[in-house]
Amino acid sequence: MVEFMQQMVNGLSLGAIYALIALGYTMVYGIILLINFAHGDIMMVGAYVGFFSITMLGSNVFVALLFAMLACAALGVLIEKIAYRPLRNSTRIAALITAIGASLFLEYVTIFFLTPEQRVFPAEAFPMHQYQIMGLYISNKDIFIIVLAVVLMVLLQYIVKRTRAGKAMRAVSLDQEAAVLMGISVDKTISFTFALGSALAAAAGVLIGIYYGTINPLMGIIPGLKAFVAAVLGGIGIIPGAMVGGFLMGILETMVSGYGSSMYRDAVAFGVLILILLIKPTGIFGRNESEKV
Amino acid sequence: MLNIQGIDVYYGAIHALKNLSLDVEQGSIVTLIGANGAGKTTTLKTISGLLRSKSGAITFKNHDITRLAPEKIVALGISQVPEGRRVFSTMSVLENLETGAYLRRDKKAIASDMEEVFTRFPRLLERKKQLAGTLSGGEQQMLAIGRALMARPELMLMDEPSMGLAPLLVKEIFEIIKEINSRGTTILLVEQNAHMALSIAHQAYVIETGEIVLSGSAKELMNSEAVKKAYLGG
Ligand SMILES: Nc1ncnc2c1ncn2[C@@H]1O[C@H](COP(=O)(O)OP(=O)(O)OP(=O)(O)O)[C@@H](O)[C@H]1O
Ligand SMILES: [Mg+2]
Numbered sequence: 283m284v285e286f287m288q289q290m291v292n293g294l295s296l297g298a299i300y301a302l303i304a305l306g307y308t309m310v311y312g313i314i315l316l317i318n319f320a321h322g323d324i325m326m327v328g329a330y331v332g333f334f335s336i337t338m339l340g341s342n343v344f345v346a347l348l349f350a351m352l353a354c355a356a357l358g359v360l361i362e363k364i365a366y367r368p369l370r371n372s373t374r375i376a377a378l379i380t381a382i383g384a385s386l387f388l389e390y391v392t393i394f395f396l397t398p399e400q401r402v403f404p405a406e407a408f409p410m411h412q413y414q415i416m417g418l419y420i421s422n423k424d425i426f427i428i429v430l431a432v433v434l435m436v437l438l439q440y441i442v443k444r445t446r447a448g449k450a451m452r453a454v455s456l457d458q459e460a461a462v463l464m465g466i467s468v469d470k471t472i473s474f475t476f477a478l479g480s481a482l483a484a485a486a487g488v489l490i491g492i493y494y495g496t497i498n499p500l501m502g503i504i505p506g507l508k509a510f511v512a513a514v515l516g517g518i519g520i521i522p523g524a525m526v527g528g529f530l531m532g533i534l535e536t537m538v539s540g541y542g543s544s545m546y547r548d549a550v551a552f553g554v555l556i557l558i559l560l561i562k563p564t565g566i567f568g569r570n571e572s573e574k575v
Numbered sequence: 576m577l578n579i580q581g582i583d584v585y586y587g588a589i590h591a592l593k594n595l596s597l598d599v600e601q602g603s604i605v606t607l608i609g610a611n612g613a614g615k616t617t618t619l620k621t622i623s624g625l626l627r628s629k630s631g632a633i634t635f636k637n638h639d640i641t642r643l644a645p646e647k648i649v650a651l652g653i654s655q656v657p658e659g660r661r662v663f664s665t666m667s668v669l670e671n672l673e674t675g676a677y678l679r680r681d682k683k684a685i686a687s688d689m690e691e692v693f694t695r696f697p698r699l700l701e702r703k704k705q706l707a708g709t710l711s712g713g714e715q716q717m718l719a720i721g722r723a724l725m726a727r728p729e730l731m732l733m734d735e736p737s738m739g740l741a742p743l744l745v746k747e748i749f750e751i752i753k754e755i756n757s758r759g760t761t762i763l764l765v766e767q768n769a770h771m772a773l774s775i776a777h778q779a780y781v782i783e784t785g786e787i788v789l790s791g792s793a794k795e796l797m798n799s800e801a802v803k804k805a806y807l808g809g
Contacts, residue, residue, distance in 0.1 A: 452663065456664060456666070461674075463657060464726070
């Protein structure tokens with residue numbers, strides 16, 4: 283039982299990270315029906331911005347998070363403007379291929395400038411303490427990751443449900459033409475969606491740096507794919523779905539590594555994808571008619 | 576107030592509006608009637624800036640809006656109640672109305688307009704928190720009208736508001752249109768229900784395959800043999 287609970291704790295912190303990334307996939311899909319394959323790489327850029335603000339500017343974790351989120355919000359908006367907007371009215375496959383191109387571009391530009399070598403995320407930025415509670419080992423990292431992710435998700439929910447920009451986002455995702463007739467600018471709303479999603483990914487990038495202790499230019503690929511599976515699991519386009527899907531994927535992964543073998547943990551993630559696509563392609567929260575955000 | 580001068584609109588190779596001209600005088604109800612596929616929706620979409628004309632000009636209150644962005648056109652005072660209602664299905668009635676006021680910042684006036692919409696449509700007040708997609712067809716039409724009113728338009732474009740509604744409800748909707756107009760909102764009403772439309776309109780235009788074939792006062796058209804034959808069932 284203690285062993286199981288221990289895996290739960292580990293799963294929750296990993297899942298919190300997946301959930302943050304999955305949100306960006308799902309929001310972007312909800313509004314322009316594009317799987318933004320560059321999303322995991324935006325997360326990677328966020329990790330680097332966090333890394334350099336700690337190592338070069340000596341900022342603390344919170345400032346590093348803030349810088350990473352701001353930088354990636356801008357990066358996300360820029361990628362949409364340059365790469366996706368000109369293709370808004372072309373086929374979906376064209377946009378998808380462009381997204382893969384954007385992903386490779388971010389990865390190899392980072393390798394070019396920063397070398398492919400991994401960097402050690404400065405441990406002193408987040409001194410580790412471990413607590414033993416009823417036989418469970420819980421570190422301050424786990425608590426920090428889970429609390430921060432939950433705070434960001436609550437904030438996102440607030441933005442989407444209550445603010446003017448959030449309502450515009452939902453309106454555009456439900457019926458673009460009707461939204462335009464309300465005076466909503468589709469371009470601005472899409473930019474806003476990319477900014478939000480990318481900022482969350484950046485936070486996840488910094489958290490991954492803290493969680494695993496190292497970062498590298500290709501670190502976005504596997505977590506990105508897993509978060510994508512999480513978004514599909516929850517129901518692509520549905521915000522609460524991404525949150526639940528993220529946590530489920532994190533828990534599943536730690537359970538598989540804990541009880542089975544960590545060799546299988548990546549395979550399991552993609553097994554899940556195949557299973558959902560076979561059994562219920564609309565995901566846990568998806569209804570049968572196509573509904574978004 | 577609104578002046579359309581010789582516009583041509585295409586869908587690819589399809590020439591949907593052919594040198595179409597139309598005038599809407601301030602304070603009036605003007606109706607545009609025509610059969611399925613005649614180009615009524617296309618006309619309204621072009622006014623709202625969703626479609627672009629290849630030639631001609633559209634002016635509204637002395638502004639050239641022919642190439643203006645849709646949100647600027649809304650800001651100038653033109654709202655549309657689109658064909659098929661198009662309410663935001665998974666947003667509540669209240670949120671739909673708030674979205675209608677998207678471009679406005681005057682919180683107090685928005686709140687009082689909201690009150691007014693609820694007084695006009697008590698059914699919406701009862702269902703304030705309900706998701707728009709779960710409303711009946713008639714309620715959705717009322718919501719779509721209320722949503723457009725929340726922008727405080729000077730000109731309201733309405734695309735077949737009677738579509739798919741029971742006769743009693745159709746009457747109610749037309750009463751509401753008349754009332755909205757009597758409070759100072761100019762209306763351009765697109766309809767297939769020619770009889771009802773002509774009975775409340777001041778001016779009327781008949782469109783056939785993208786061209787205006789007849790126009791005049793609603794009374795004149797009501798008594799015109801051609802209109803009687805083609806649109807009034809006798
Ligand atoms: N998106 C589109 N692509 C191609 N052709 C279109 C498109 N929309 C409309 N058309 C064509 O343009 C013409 C005018 O259509 P429009 O929707 O304006 O007609 P309407 O008068 O509103 O008809 P209804 O009463 O059925 O709503 C029709 O021949 C229609 O087939
Ligand atoms: Mg139509």
